[in-house]
Amino acid sequence: MGFKGKWNERFKNPYVNEKLLKKIRKMNETGERKIVKTWDRACTITEEMVGHTIAVYNGQKFIPVYIRPEMVGHKLGEFSLTRTFRGHPDKSAKAVKKK
């Protein structure tokens, strides 16, 4: 039985999907900004991914996640929720801000 999760990352390098990183690096060279699909929710977000949009699978759909500098070190799956959002009441006065 080995160590898992965050504990594991103290001794080893964080897990990053190589195929995804390869695509991101290629786009960084060309300056392209295209959505990249991934099923790998356990992939750690690296600095190279900042500014890209990654569509992360939540079991049903691909949810586009715009990578910000604050997200570095987290996993992609943290930003693509798997539970169904039932919604607010139609006339809800909850405030949301455009970032």
Place this chain on the structure above:
Amino acid sequence: MLQKKPELKKSILQQGQADKELVVVGKLYRTFGVRGDLRFEIFPPNLEIPEKFYIKDQKKGFIPITVESVSEKRGLIRFKEFDTREKAKKITNKYLYLEKEKLPELEEDEYYVYQLIGLDVYMDDKKIGSVIKVDDRLPDVLFIIRDSEGKIRHLPFIKEFVKEVDLENGRVIITPPEGWLEL
């Protein structure tokens, strides 16, 4: 003999009229103690607790209720009309309504959810659908859009992708990244 229906009190707003004016500003949860206190939540930021709220009753429509005491620190509210535990249990898990005019003004680039739901979504001067829900569970808010083919699409509500929110004309202009339509 036909019995006359009891007339609704003047203070109770007509359902159709109230729909235009009232918005959901909070929610009541379970009771606390024996004096009719209820746990509650208020949605808009910086809203001063007014003297009156409205709650929706299936038979009577919107009923005004008067606030007796509030403890925002403890998250408790009590109403004059429901001053015992048994009475208060009748209004648990109900939404609190308030007039639109009493809502505080928001900062720039801040919107109420009711303003965004139903807006038409335009991309390159072409209508692609409308906003049906606004998912605010994560710090990055998501627009849930139903397109003309009935497909559900997600788009982060950020400056890079949402260029303009035009509330007067009821539309949102988006500039999604390449490949978004193929998702």
